[in-house]
Amino acid sequence: MIRIFSSLGRDLGIDIGTVNTHIHVQGRGVVLSEPSLVATDTKQEGIVAVGADAERLLLRTPDMLDEMRPLRDGFIVDYRVMLTMLRHFMNKASRSVGRTRVIMAVPCGITDVEKRAMTDAIIQAGAREAYLLEAPIAAALGCHLPVFEACGSMAVDIGGGTTDIGVMSLGGKVIAHSARIGGHDFNESILQYIKNTFSVMVAVETVEAIKLELGTALPPQEEMELSFLGRDIANGLMKRIIIRKSEVYQVMQETLQRIVDEIKSVVEQTPPELAADIMERGMILTGATALMEGLGQRLSEELGIPVQVPPEPGFAVAVGLGQAGKEFARMERFIIASKNRKGRA
Numbered sequence: 001m002i003r004i005f006s007s008l009g010r011d012l013g014i015d016i017g018t019v020n021t022h023i024h025v026q027g028r029g030v031v032l033s034e035p036s037l038v039a040t041d042t043k044q045e046g047i048v049a050v051g052a053d054a055e056r057l058l059l060r061t062p063d064m065l066d067e068m069r070p071l072r073d074g075f076i077v078d079y080r081v082m083l084t085m086l087r088h089f090m091n092k093a094s095r096s097v098g099r100t101r102v103i104m105a106v107p108c109g110i111t112d113v114e115k116r117a118m119t120d121a122i123i124q125a126g127a128r129e130a131y132l133l134e135a136p137i138a139a140a141l142g143c144h145l146p147v148f149e150a151c152g153s154m155a156v157d158i159g160g161g162t163t164d165i166g167v168m169s170l171g172g173k174v175i176a177h178s179a180r181i182g183g184h185d186f187n188e189s190i191l192q193y194i195k196n197t198f199s200v201m202v203a204v205e206t207v208e209a210i211k212l213e214l215g216t217a218l219p220p221q222e223e224m225e226l227s228f229l230g231r232d233i234a235n236g237l238m239k240r241i242i243i244r245k246s247e248v249y250q251v252m253q254e255t256l257q258r259i260v261d262e263i264k265s266v267v268e269q270t271p272p273e274l275a276a277d278i279m280e281r282g283m284i285l286t287g288a289t290a291l292m293e294g295l296g297q298r299l300s301e302e303l304g305i306p307v308q309v310p311p312e313p314g315f316a317v318a319v320g321l322g323q324a325g326k327e328f329a330r331m332e333r334f335i336i337a338s339k340n341r342k343g344r345a
C-alpha cells in the first residue's frame with residue numbers, strides 16, 4: 001500500500017518526457033516547458049547547459065558540445081545527467097523546492113527499480129515528497145474525465161518515445177499499458193525513406209520540419225510539397241530534394257498501424273461494461289503527437305470510438321498532475337510509488 005504523507009509545500013507536477021519536460025505549479029499553471037536536453041562539454045565531460053539553454057547552445061556551437069537526452073522512451077538512460085536536469089528544472093519552476101510535494105508522470109508499467117530511481121531522484125533534487133502517477137491517468141485528470149465515477153474512462157498519451165494507454169474506473173486503473181512507439185518512430189521512417197529514395201543524408205531538424213509540415217494520418221485531400229537540402233551520399237555535395245505530402249503519408253503508415261494495434265489490444269482487454277462506456281463517451285488523445293493532422297479522426301475510424309483531442313494536448317499530463325494535487329486525498333489507488341526524506345512507503 002502507498003502511504004500518503006501530509007504536505008505543507010506547494011505541489012509541483014512534473015511531466016518529464018523523452019523530448020520535453022513540462023512543470024505545473026499549483027495555483028500558477030504550467031510554468032516551465034523545455035526540451036529534456038543537456039549539453040555537455042566534449043573535453044571536460046561536464047554539463048554546460050540544460051533545457052532550452054542547451055538547445056540554443058547546441059544550435060550555435062554544435063562542434064564544441066555533445067547533446068544528451070537523459071531519458072529514452074520515457075526511461076532513465078543516465079541517472080546523473082537526469083538528476084542534474086531535474087534539479088535545474090525544479091529550481092527554475094519553484095523558489096522553495098525544499099517544501100514541495102512533487103507528483104511526477106511516468107510511463108505505464110515501469111519496473112520497481114525504475115520507480116525507485118525516479119523517486120530517489122526527486123528527493124535528491126530537493127523535494128520534500130515524491131509521488132509517481134502513470135501518464136494516461138494524469139492525462140485523464142487533466143481533461144476532466146470522470147475517473148472517480150462508476151464508469152469507464154480511457155486516455156491515450158502519444159509522446160516522442162512512448163504511447164501510454166490507460167483505462168480507469170472508480171478511482172483506480174483497470175488497464176495501463178505502455179508501448180515503446182511514438183513521434184520519434186515517424187521521424188525514423190521519414191529519415192530512412194529519404195536516405196533510400198534520394199540517396200541523401202539530412203539533419204534531424206529537417207526530418208522534424210517535414211513531419212510537422214506534411215505529416216498526416218489521413219490520405220491528403222490536396223497535394224503539398226516541401227523542398228529541402230540533403231548531403232548526397234555518393235559525392236558529399238549538397239543536393240536539393242522535393243518531398244510530397246502523399247509520400248510522407250505513405251511512409252508514416254507502418255507506425256500509425258502499430259499505434260492503432262496497441263490501442264486496439266487494450267480495448268479488447270477492457271471489461272465489456274467499461275468498454276461500452278468508452279464506445280459511448282469516447283477516449284481522449286494527448287501528448288504532442290496528438291497534434292498530427294488527422295490523427296484523432298484516423299484513430300476514431302479504426303477503433304470505432306469517438307476521440308477527443310484537448311486544445312493543448314502536450315500540456316494535458318502536466319495539467320492533470322496539478323489536478324492530482326488538488327484531488328490528493330482520492331489519489332491513493334492511482335499512486336504507484338512514493339517517498340519522502342525519511343524513506344519510502
Ligand SMILES: Nc1ncnc2c1ncn2[C@@H]1O[C@H](COP(=O)(O)OP(=O)(O)OP(=O)(O)O)[C@@H](O)[C@H]1O
Binds near residue numbers: 314
Ligand atoms: N504538430 C505536430 N505533428 C506531429 N507531431 C508533433 C507535432 N508537434 C509535436 N509533435 C511530436 O510530439 C513529440 C513530442 O511529444 P511530447 O512532448 O508529448 O513527448 P514527451 O512527453 O517528451 O515523450 P514521451 O512521453 O514519449 O516520453 C515529438 O516527436 C514531436 O515531433
